[in-house]
Amino acid sequence: MVIIHSLNIQINEIITYIKEHYNTINSIDELSNHFGYSCFYFSRVFKKETGFSIKQFISSLKMEASINNLVIKNNSVLASHLKAGFLSATTFSKNFEKQTGVTPKQYQKSLKRLYSFMKDYEQIEKISHSHYENPVKQEINSKCVVTLDYPSSYEKGVSFIGLFKHPIPNHRPIVGKAVVGSKICILDNIPPGNYYLLACSIEKNGRLSDYFVLNKALRCKIDNGITFPKQHMAIFNLTFRKALPEDPPININLPKLLFDDLK
Structure with missing residues (x-):
């Protein structure tokens, strides 16, 4: 167990740790215990220092990974959500649409069209x-x-x-x-x-x-x-x-x- 004497001073280290291990963190209790704090205190200070909860942060990291799988690796929707750490396809699709505005399949299908649109837009002086x-x-x-x-x-x-x-x-x-x-x-x-x-x-x-x-x-x-x-x-x-x-x-x-x- 790593003991941190001042959580708010070490918040960047905690964020970096979560980014590196979000797929293997099973609970906030587990995470807070790793750093030597109670779950309540750890969660409260994290939210105060960052403005967002640990749960929101981990969900966003998983979503970023799924987008990366869809766009760069051209994975299927199923492979993308499993590799990103989403166990439920329904939860994945619901969260994906909430954050991006479209379903994972619609997102993948629209990439080339939107890319062409952005290339034209950025050429305007x-x-x-x-x-x-x-x-x-x-x-x-x-x-x-x-x-x-x-x-x-x-x-x-x-x-x-x-x-x-x-x-x-x-x-x-x-x-x-x-x-x-x-x-x-x-x-x-x-x-x-x-x-x-x-x-x-x-x-x-x-x-x-x-x-x-x-x-x-x-x-x-x-x-x-x-x-x-x-x-x-x-x-x-x-x-x-x-x-x-x-x-x-x-x-x-x-x-x-x-x-x-x-x-």
Whole structure:
């Protein structure tokens, strides 16, 4: 048993451990015992430090693995869910559709069509499109301005910026925007609530897998939640970086989200 004296200080190590062993972790009790803590304390501090539960995190890791199996390895739906650690085909299909918006079979069938769409979209010199999950008319038009910084050698393609209910991007954003050729993004018509500002960028002229398995996409975020409405316009700067071992997966089908919005 590994004893950690300060759980919140070691949270990145715990996340890395879960990423490496999620397929063999049988219970949260087992995981908390490994690190020398009670299940209640371990779960509470993990949620406080990350914003998401251990169960949500493990589920997202399994989903990322299943997407990888479908896209890169071209496995069958059955093989994908078994290799990812889902014991129930029904649970797998339900969770998959919840996170990506389509069934596993539909996801696999749409890859080439959406890849072609993304290749065309990223070639436009300058374009942007907003997504509103639940569009409503508001008396106060809450908005935030986001400036985007990229590595100097990075071939900028399509960047996705969004406000999410949770700091793990395994669900559609409340408000989001896809941009090409711009370092400024404005998110407007933001409904009241507390959200997390997350972003990722897919390098131009990538392979098909680069648009769907997003572990190689650049990403950035604001660590703390943002509450809207605000008395003044919220302004943030995001600097894109490579994914870190402790970063959670990005399982949203971003090409489909953009394609459906533009349709």
